Amino acid sequence: MSRPFARLLSATALAALPAAAAALDQDVRTEEVAANVATFADGLDHPWALAFLPDGSMLVTERPGRLRRVSAAGEISDPIAGVPKVDARGQGGLLDVALDPDFETNRLVYLSYAEPGEGGTTSTAVARGRLDRDATALADVTVVFSQKPKVASTAHYGSRLAFDDAGRLYVTLGERFAERFRGQAQELDSHLGKIVRINPDGSVPDDNPFVGREGALPEIWSYGHRNVQAAAIHPGSGALWEIEHGPRGGDELNIPKAGGNYGWPVVSYGVNYDGSPVGTGRQRAPGMEDPIRTWTPVIAPSGMAFYSGKAFPEWEGDLFVGGLASTALVRLALDGRMVTHEERLLEDAGQRIRDVAEAPGGEIYVVTDEDDGAILRIAPLRD
Structure with a gap:
């Protein structure tokens, strides 16, 4: 017997239970597709990111500092050994995870995290290590990037990782929130409030825009960012797209x-x-780039993925974005560089969506940022 359709995952039937404790299994009708939304795995402590392995299992980070493998059947492993020490205060901890473009031959995994320093200071760092065949440990772990300077803040780490088609790694970096630090987003001798581009070993590509400029850090790709927690490479153009917190x-x-x-x-x-103006109080200024789209009220973006799978052909080319404040998975229909339509999914579940990824089979997986965090799977309905 088929289940009745819910409106974009209505939580009515789950109202008597805490949202984080209620396993989901509902058929939903969105604007363009009919799908099933189900809890794939739960019991995770503030999961931050996921990355699919070639066998259909996935690596999932937990912000307190644990990396786990979740099998294709939803079984959660013990913590994987070899993860660098993280500073798990505030918004810090173990954050993004990405596979090397040549993972099937080199087994390299990249992790971004809050790296502890002296006197309570921290920075965003990226380390890579070689995952063993049983996915139980990382070996040869090396830090390939560490944000300069370290500062006394536990917020706005940025931390999304994205490899482009040439194998260069983009790392998004926050301006660390405090007013005494955030002006460094405009300064080229600081990594705060920047997107950097490096080679997989941490070296600097020769064609980075500030290579050779006196007083500028050569890793910088772009600057004047607040806190970029959503980033992905466009599958058609190969360009980096990002969404940052206002x-x-x-x-x-x-x-x-x-x-x-x-x-x-x-x-x-x-x-x-506090309601006061930011900076000049203006939205635009000469020499500063205008955004493609803005949100007020905020969605609080975290994690994004361009959809290119076959499971949902109606969504081909759409951009999916996790929403923390909006407690939604935001679907953006695109025409080139323009957003032509927005739809919000999973809103009624009331879960903070931290990351989103497309599975090898075309299903969409999201992680929820909760004490009892879950991985949710969105799959097409089968006849």
């Missing part, structure tokens, strides 16, 4: 170009949390 209003979708200045904290489409 303050009170003004989340931004950008396509960061080499050497581009994206305005923070001089201009913003939002205001400070």
